Amino acid sequence: MKFFIDTANLSEIREAYELGVLDGVTTNPSLMAKEGITGKAKIMAHYKAICDIVDGDVSAEVISTDFHGMIKEADELIEIDEKIVVKVPMIKDGVKAIKHLSDRGIKTNCTLVFSAGQALLAAKAGATYVSPFIGRLDDVSMDGMDLIEQIVTIYQNYGYTTEVLAASVRHSIHLLKCAELGADVVTCPLSVITSLLKHPLTDIGLEKFLSDYKKGNQ
Ligand code: E4P
Numbered sequence: 150m151k152f153f154i155d156t157a158n159l160s161e162i163r164e165a166y167e168l169g170v171l172d173g174v175t176t177n178p179s180l181m182a183k184e185g186i187t188g189k190a191k192i193m194a195h196y197k198a199i200c201d202i203v204d205g206d207v208s209a210e211v212i213s214t215d216f217h218g219m220i221k222e223a224d225e226l227i228e229i230d231e232k233i234v235v236k237v238p239m240i241k242d243g244v245k246a247i248k249h250l251s252d253r254g255i256k257t258n259c260t261l262v263f264s265a266g267q268a269l270l271a272a273k274a275g276a277t278y279v280s281p282f283i284g285r286l287d288d289v290s291m292d293g294m295d296l297i298e299q300i301v302t303i304y305q306n307y308g309y310t311t312e313v314l315a316a317s318v319r320h321s322i323h324l325l326k327c328a329e330l331g332a333d334v335v336t337c338p339l340s341v342i343t344s345l346l347k348h349p350l351t352d353i354g355l356e357k358f359l360s361d362y363k364k365g366n367q
Pocket of ligand 1 (some may be wrong): 260
């Protein structure tokens with residue numbers, strides 16, 4: 150399973166990279182705004198800074214909602230770095246744009262996916278990744294995991310190569326359930342990745358090993 154970090158914060162990206170388990174980065178306009186990155190030139194430079202840190206795919210989202218606007222933006226984004234994956238929303242023109250870009254061999258991430266039907270469309274259009282938003286489904290009392298299971302089954306049934314990128318992952322149980330269900334990738338905050346480290350018996354066990362060592366080596 151691949152781990153992507155879902156942030157535009159450079160120090161968090163660096164920390165995740167240094168941990169040695171990072172496979173890529175996803176961003177969105179809200180995450181860029183949260184870091185105070187505004188204006189086209191700064192946004193493009195920030196994507197470059199992210200690409201310079203990581204080995205792996207970096208999703209950069211288009212703002213346009215019409216086909217021609219999305220393609221124009223995609224052409225600018227892919228000039229930044231070869232790691233850029235063009236993130237396109239699941240709307241009618243988005244599906245057309247994904248088809249156009251995938252026919253040209255450009256990697257895409259279909260975002261804002263909330264149903265299996267949308268995921269099927271994304272795969273048929275040739276998306277590299279499909280991003281079902283688990284946490285936001287949970288927020289409206291729907292089970293995000295049911296959606297992951299449905300998409301994984303559908304893609305397996307027909308051999309679609311689109312990777313299931315579980316997004317809006319809020320905690321370690323989300324991540325582990327995605328792993329059980331066979332999602333290809335999870336994207337989440339750094340805190341979700343580091344929460345996998347924690348177990349009280351590890352802490353207790355380590356404390357005991359170290360105190361026993363001290364007793365025998367005074
Ligand atoms: C996916 O690529 C999105 O950036 C992200 O996972 C959205 O998550 P949120 O619901 O925590 O905003």
